[in-house]
Amino acid sequence: MRVYERAMASQLNGHGFLLLANGRAALRRLGCDPDGTLGHPITSVRILCRSGRVLVEHPLEGAVAMLRHQLLNVLLRGAPDHLVHYNHQFVRFDWHRDRARAVCFQNGQAHEADAFIAADGVRSSCRLSLGCGAMTNPGRVKEIVAHVRQPLVAAELGHRFLKVLDPSGGLAAGLVPLGDDRLVWFVQFDSERFIAPQPSEVGAFLEEHFRGFPAVVRHVLGATDPARAHVWHTVDEEPATRWSKGNVALAGDAAHPLLPFTSQGVNAALEDAVLLSGLLLDCRDAADLPDLLTAYERQRRPSLQGCVEAGRQMARAFVQPSSSRFQMPLMA
Ligand SMILES: Cc1cc2nc3c(=O)[nH]c(=O)nc-3n(C[C@H](O)[C@H](O)[C@H](O)COP(=O)(O)OP(=O)(O)OC[C@H]3O[C@@H](n4cnc5c(N)ncnc54)[C@H](O)[C@@H]3O)c2cc1C
Structure with missing residues (x-):
């Protein structure tokens, strides 16, 4: 088995997420x-109102x-050397009748295999090339995510995921401790109310829109x-019209x-991997x-x-909150 990845090994970073x-x-x-x-175990989710009032706590x-690179390290631990071929950007499959014979990359290389699993993420070129539906519909709610060293806040959070909501909807912040002195944070916003910032405008965006949030945020x-x-x-699309063609399957x-x-993005991708590998x-x-x-499929x-x-x-429910029931902010 071989894995082909467009990035260089040193570029595989990302921030963090919950593994459910x-x-x-x-x-x-x-x-x-x-x-x-x-x-790091997360044992409860506390939801606060922007004013700091506790709305609900779910176990x-x-x-x-965890951080994304921690998960990647665990997936690669014990793997044979040279399992992953970096700097291989997918261009197309080479078909013979209804069977893909080889996969071709931008660096000019082509590799043959009996079966191909295409897991190239949310803007999948493989999905496009199989004709299984484009992924062009932008999600209305967007996110900004980062991780940061904040020993006191991380210790204070302990094993709790803290989410703070603006009661008028369309704006929220979340803090997730990582078990050392770091935490992952994210903010979610309705892009019809708040214009998504360019990378250089992120600082000003956060300062302007989260100034009424609790001091910890x-x-x-x-x-x-x-x-x-x-x-x-984000992308708001239906699943692919079909998940395989001949000997090629889409995953994640x-x-x-x-x-x-x-x-569920990471969690569902891992479940796909279990079924496909079996x-x-x-x-x-x-x-x-x-x-x-x-x-x-x-x-x-x-x-x-x-x-x-x-x-x-x-x-x-996020862009237009209609009740005082505060759902768990994830699908556990
Ligand atoms: C850099 C990065 C950082 C992320 N950080 C977070 C995060 O902090 N929090 C969170 O909740 N989710 C994050 N995600 C998304 C989350 O990891 C995915 O929803 C989840 O992992 C689903 O897994 P996947 O394997 O289907 O897709 P991904 O994890 O997106 O993996 C797809 C892989 O395919 C590679 N690829 C894409 N196009 C090509 C191509 N043409 N040829 C070759 N390789 C290609 C990408 O470089 C990537 O490594 C991140 C994704 C990426 C790519």
């Missing part, structure tokens, strides 16, 4: 993190917070170098981009691949369609 109970179970089934030590079972945002924050232009965000509200390991005849990959599509709907419902 389903994602952790998937990771264990992949043989990674068998003793469950990865990440959370089986969730951990202002402190953390103010302590972050805005140049290190990432403006997340490429098959089913999710709005960030569910916190099917491929059991496959004895390459001629069976199209049916196996169709079975993968049949099994996964219903729950992912549910995640897409749940994400949209959470986004609607």
